[in-house]
Amino acid sequence: MRGRTTLTAVVTAVATLLLAGCVAAPDPTPPPTQSPGPTVSAGPATPPPATAAPIAAPDPAPVDVAVVHLTVRPEQLDLENARGDVVATLSYDADAEVFVDTLSQVLGGDPAVEERPGGHEWFPSTRYTWPGLAVADDHEPEEYSSDMNVTVSFTHPVIANGISVSTVQGFRPGDDLQAFAEELGEDWHETGYNSFPAETGPEIGERMYSEWDDTYWKYANANAVAVHEWGGDPDPSVTSVILAPWNFGIGHV
Template identity: 45%
Template sequence: MKHHIRSLAGAVLLVALLSSCTSAPPTPDGSVPDASAPDSATTPPRATPSATPSAEPVNPLAAVTAIIVRPENLDLNDTTGVTIRALSYDAEAADFVAALNAILGAEPTVTEFRGGMESSPWTQYDWAGVQVNDDHEANGEQDMNLSVIFDSPSVGQSVSVATIQGFQPGDDLAELAEWMDEPFTAGGYNQVQAERGPDIGPRNFPEYANANSVTGQDYTGSTVIFAPWNFGIGHV
């Protein structure tokens, strides 16, 4: 009987010793911490993921490599010939200028003109090789808001300029006149219609439609591309 009691007591003592080895010691307030919780002294803190910075928006006009001058707008094309945007001459001047700023990578020189007896006041915007004029007249049936002049075949960062058939500023205007079967006077002032847009009114002259057009013209000893210009109405 005594042997049985001593064995039982030894078993109880062994269980107590094992419990003391596997259980966490009580905290000062007498509570026992959760043994499954990580030990802050041995577990490294988990890194807080940082926010991924958002990418800067890319202006699609940065991909423009060619400007095709059309009767009522500029076709702004990429390297594959796809038109990224058709920039209308009836756009607001601020929007038109902002688009050219993005393509040319520069701000224009701005000049204000008071006008005179035969012209209203206008604002002129000049970049290297490009000029935009806003005549401040109320747009009528036969007038678009803005006009453009290109006097260089390449503007900005190697952006080419041409008419739809490939005529560029500085090219031989006589060759364009022959191609288009247009009149040309050697040594004189010439305007050669390069492309005609849709009719915008009744015809006033038999040889030309009342429509906006692209013209190649003599200008200060060289040739430029100018648009829009209506060959079918009288001009002062």
């Protein structure tokens, strides 16, 4: 996808967490000395109350130590610590280099990189893979900006560095997709390919084919977290996959 020169505030927050992790040193410049006021009546001076010594704040933990779980959202990844707190978010519209570098810190290593040529219906792309996760950056021209900058695809519930993955409902790659469809009230096709949104973000435009039968074209024109069946993978444990962002409300080829 297209490169990005201006990063979002959430990526800035992530980059901040990736720094050395030390609190800022106090300003060494002493405060200005005020002129003494007028002398008051004589008498023994009252000693000032004792002041407790300041307690130093602990250093913040780096991202790759604090993050133990990724929640896949329609427009970003939520990076969470062991308590379930979101310590940072990572937008799919971030520059691909920043996105991949941040995940490399979280996952404890660099990805394998594969350059893929374009074809008749797709642009050239770069694919970054870690165990259980792939990030795709397709290199569409700036004037053909149709979606967010990168996509993520998770095939396993625990990926590199022991990081767990799920949707907001707790669905994990490899979980029973038919049971999840029933939970969400989605149609299930016994024959054919099943794919549906686990979570949908805000609408970004009118939905395509709105005049068609709403039993099929019922989804909003919005980024979503897709869950779908996986076929053809040599690993039999890969049965259901989480993909984001994916727009069910527009046509795809």
